[in-house]
Amino acid sequence: MPKLKVEDLEKISEKVKRTMLLREGTGRAKIIVHMGTCGIAAGARNIMTALLKEIEDKDIKDVILTTSSCAGLCSREPMITVEVQGQPPVKYVDLTPEKVREIFAKHVLLGEIVKEYALAFGSERVA
Amino acid sequence: MAYRTNLMLCTCTMCVSVGALKIKRKIEEEIKRHNLEDEIQIIPVGSSWLCTRGPTLIVQPDDVVYQFLKEDDIPHLVEEHLLKGRPVKSLMYIHPETLHPIEKLHQIPFYRQQRLITLRNRGMIDPDKIEECIARDGYKALAKVLKSMTPEEVIQEIKDSGLRGRGGAGFPTGRKWEVCRAVKGSPKYVVCNADEGDPGAFMDRSIIEADPHAVLEGMAIGAYAIGASEGYIYIRIEYPLAIKRLERAILEARDYGLLGENILGAGFSFEAHVFKGAGAFVCGEETSLLASIESKPPEPRTRPPYPAQSGLWEKPTNINNVETWANVAAIINQGAKWFSEIGTETSKGTKVFSLAGNINNAGLVEVPMGITLREMVYDIGGGIPNGKKFKAVQIGGPSGGVVPDSLLDLPIDYERLQEAGAIMGSGGMVVVDEDTCMVDFAKYFLIFTNDESCGKCTSCREGSAAMLEILTRITEGKGEEGDIEFLEELGEAVKEASQCGLGQTLSNPVLSALMHFRDEFEAHIKYKKCPAFVCKDLITYSIDPDKCTGCGLCLKQCPADAITGKLKKPHQIDDSNCIKCGVCRDSCKAKAVILKDRFDK
Numbered sequence: 001m002p003k004l005k006v007e008d009l010e011k012i013s014e015k016v017k018r019t020m021l022l023r024e025g026t027g028r029a030k031i032i033v034h035m036g037t038c039g040i041a042a043g044a045r046n047i048m049t050a051l052l053k054e055i056e057d058k059d060i061k062d063v064i065l066t067t068s069s070c071a072g073l074c075s076r077e078p079m080i081t082v083e084v085q086g087q088p089p090v091k092y093v094d095l096t097p098e099k100v101r102e103i104f105a106k107h108v109l110l111g112e113i114v115k116e117y118a119l120a121f122g123s124e125r126v127a
Numbered sequence: 128m129a130y131r132t133n134l135m136l137c138t139c140t141m142c143v144s145v146g147a148l149k150i151k152r153k154i155e156e157e158i159k160r161h162n163l164e165d166e167i168q169i170i171p172v173g174s175s176w177l178c179t180r181g182p183t184l185i186v187q188p189d190d191v192v193y194q195f196l197k198e199d200d201i202p203h204l205v206e207e208h209l210l211k212g213r214p215v216k217s218l219m220y221i222h223p224e225t226l227h228p229i230e231k232l233h234q235i236p237f238y239r240q241q242r243l244i245t246l247r248n249r250g251m252i253d254p255d256k257i258e259e260c261i262a263r264d265g266y267k268a269l270a271k272v273l274k275s276m277t278p279e280e281v282i283q284e285i286k287d288s289g290l291r292g293r294g295g296a297g298f299p300t301g302r303k304w305e306v307c308r309a310v311k312g313s314p315k316y317v318v319c320n321a322d323e324g325d326p327g328a329f330m331d332r333s334i335i336e337a338d339p340h341a342v343l344e345g346m347a348i349g350a351y352a353i354g355a356s357e358g359y360i361y362i363r364i365e366y367p368l369a370i371k372r373l374e375r376a377i378l379e380a381r382d383y384g385l386l387g388e389n390i391l392g393a394g395f396s397f398e399a400h401v402f403k404g405a406g407a408f409v410c411g412e413e414t415s416l417l418a419s420i421e422s423k424p425p426e427p428r429t430r431p432p433y434p435a436q437s438g439l440w441e442k443p444t445n446i447n448n449v450e451t452w453a454n455v456a457a458i459i460n461q462g463a464k465w466f467s468e469i470g471t472e473t474s475k476g477t478k479v480f481s482l483a484g485n486i487n488n489a490g491l492v493e494v495p496m497g498i499t500l501r502e503m504v505y506d507i508g509g510g511i512p513n514g515k516k517f518k519a520v521q522i523g524g525p526s527g528g529v530v531p532d533s534l535l536d537l538p539i540d541y542e543r544l545q546e547a548g549a550i551m552g553s554g555g556m557v558v559v560d561e562d563t564c565m566v567d568f569a570k571y572f573l574i575f576t577n578d579e580s581c582g583k584c585t586s587c588r589e590g591s592a593a594m595l596e597i598l599t600r601i602t603e604g605k606g607e608e609g610d611i612e613f614l615e616e617l618g619e620a621v622k623e624a625s626q627c628g629l630g631q632t633l634s635n636p637v638l639s640a641l642m643h644f645r646d647e648f649e650a651h652i653k654y655k656k657c658p659a660f661v662c663k664d665l666i667t668y669s670i671d672p673d674k675c676t677g678c679g680l681c682l683k684q685c686p687a688d689a690i691t692g693k694l695k696k697p698h699q700i701d702d703s704n705c706i707k708c709g710v711c712r713d714s715c716k717a718k719a720v721i722l723k724d725r726f727d728k
């Protein structure tokens with residue numbers, strides 16, 4: 001093991017940072033994948049895998065990925081909710097891995113809501 | 128691999144003893160079964176939260192906490208929460224008053240009112256992975272000190288912070304370092320006192336199990352400040368897990384060049400060694416501890432000279448408690464001013480307590496100095512179980528004292544506790560309810576100190592025996608007029624005449640009980656009554672014939688065959704055979720077993 005210099009401490013921190021932010025539950029955005037039985041049947045697991053892969057490939061440290069139960073809209077699964085810090089949550093419906101990758105790139109990373117996949121955003125009700 | 132969930136599984140000594148490792152294996156199995164192993168990671172942590180509710184698990188980032196886990200719970204938990212995102216209410220913490228489950232760790236009053244400084248990494252890192260510690264600012268303070276501070280500046284910072292020793296006496300830490308730095312002599316040593324001999328105390332063990340590097344970093348900073356390059360951690364052999372984690376932490380830190388020669392390339396060297404003690408209470412006393420490291424009989428010696436002047440192998444030595452050391456890096460990182468703004472005028476920062484006894488939330492808590500005992504007992508501790516009334520809280524273990532109901536608004540502060548007849552001590556806090564006899568309770572501590580007295584000073588050896596003899600007589604109903612006064616006189620004499628803190632404080636539990644619960648002693652002596660119905664020689668059990676249904680349950684359960692009676696007819700207890708174990712009372716559904724004073728005076 002090479003002996004560390006003062007600067008190296010920061011480098012080690014940076015490597016483990018994503019894990020630490022996850023444990024603290026803080027980050028610039030949180031993505032909730034709805035994982036009720038309906039969601040899983042409709043392919044929510046693939047959505048989860050696609051998101052995890054995005055996070056890994058792009059080496060994103062401050063986005064938290066979590067699950068919750070059925071959101072009450074079983075016919076529009078798979079669904080995710082994106083909560084970017086300081087903005088109202090947005091629900092996306094009828095998802096595919098491709099759509100999710102687009103949402104990740106635009107909404108999660110750049111803050112631009114992808115309106116065409118979103119359910120009436122900012123509100124929990126169906127329009 | 129990018130995990131989405133971390134399962135912070137407590138693997139402290141207590142959780143392991145109730146099956147945490149089996150839970151771990153079961154979770155691993157279930158995670159595999161659902162193909163979640165690339166998404167979910169299990170992290171063994173130390174001291175995560177309520178110590179009597181293990182095994183416990185905190186799911187992050189959801190901040191959901193589970194308690195009392197059994198292997199059978201795991202398949203459901205993994206499928207519901209980890210796969211489907213539905214937290215399992217039946218495994219959550221239940222609020223003792225509202226009886227509702229509380230989902231989030233940070234909503235639980237027990238947790239919310241704590242302030243974590245020495246336990247800053249509790250439940251957050253795998254203590255066996257130095258990288259995780261580094262990611263939470265581990266060794267950052269050491270780097271700062273080596274790069275940009277002189278030893279004098281470090282000492283000034285610790286002095287300005289107001290940090291006082293957490294091992295019992297509360298001596299100002301910065302001043303201790305200053306003295307040791309100023310003394311001529313070489314080499315110098317730093318020592319960490321992890322003997323932790325108070326019955327029921329587990330603060331130091333928990334700090335080490337949760338975050339061993341916090342202690343090592345503090346010691347390295349202290350060594351730099353006083354001019355030492357070697358240190359010892361004196362830890363009792365009964366702490367195998369803490370020892371294992373410490374030893375591993377030392378190896379990891381050495382590998383990274385955070386201990387050893389030329390730390391961080393900054394020219395300072397420091398080696399840390401673990402020394403395993405056999406676990407006598409007196410070995411926690413600093414001069415006795417040093418003698419023990421030198422392989423001499425662990426007997427305290429007179430001070431001065433203090434260890435700072437002549438310590439380990441007669442060299443200048445600075446000794447601090449585990450918790451004291453664990454505060455150091457946080458102070459360097461966040462500044463003396465930040466630290467000194469927490470707490471009271473004379474007591475700064477936080478204190479870790481092990482909260483135990485008749486209390487709903489028993490466990491390890493770190494609270495800012497100055498919070499009141501009432502907040503400790505009712506808000507953090509969640510009050511007294513089974514609808515019983517609070518009676519007293521004992522603080523400071525065998526060197527400490529009891530604080531009654533009327534003083535519950537006392538703030539936790541070195542001086543204020545002392546005024547009330549207790550001491551801060553190392554942080555043991557035992558809550559007792561109305562069913563506790565204070566004479567018997569005081570006797571318990573004296574049995575301990577009498578046993579642990581090293582025997583060197585006559586006052587401590589014989590004084591503790593004499594006091595114990597009197598207390599025993601009182602609980603047996605053989606107390607005499609004048610016993611109280613004699614206990615007080617003897618207690619003061621033992622304090623004055625003993626050489627070390629063991630003897631100097633052993634009468635505290637008795638004297639403070641006399642200060643606050645004198646009437647209870649008098650009831651035993653004058654009226655041969657134990658108001659709490661605890662002392663066996665002063666009570667009798669009997670059966671109320673009007674209530675007894677004659678079910679025969681008590682008769683079957685009585686281990687002394689002291690109960691007679693025909694089925695469906697009122698039963699009787701024969702007092703001469705009764706051993707006062709209380710099994711009949713506990714088993715009676717009709718509440719027909721009654722406790723009475725044996726002597727009606």
Ligand SMILES: Cc1cc2nc3c(=O)[nH]c(=O)nc-3n(C[C@H](O)[C@H](O)[C@H](O)COP(=O)(O)O)c2cc1C
Pocket residue numbers: 291292293294295296297298320321322323324325408409410411412413414446447448449451452553627628629
């Ligand atoms: C009988 C006896 C037992 C003690 N046990 C401990 C102990 O277990 N841990 C501890 O840190 N200090 C213990 N002390 C206090 C130590 O002598 C010493 O004051 C302390 O380690 C100094 O560290 P501090 O300034 O950081 O508190 C004990 C003292 C006495 C008299």
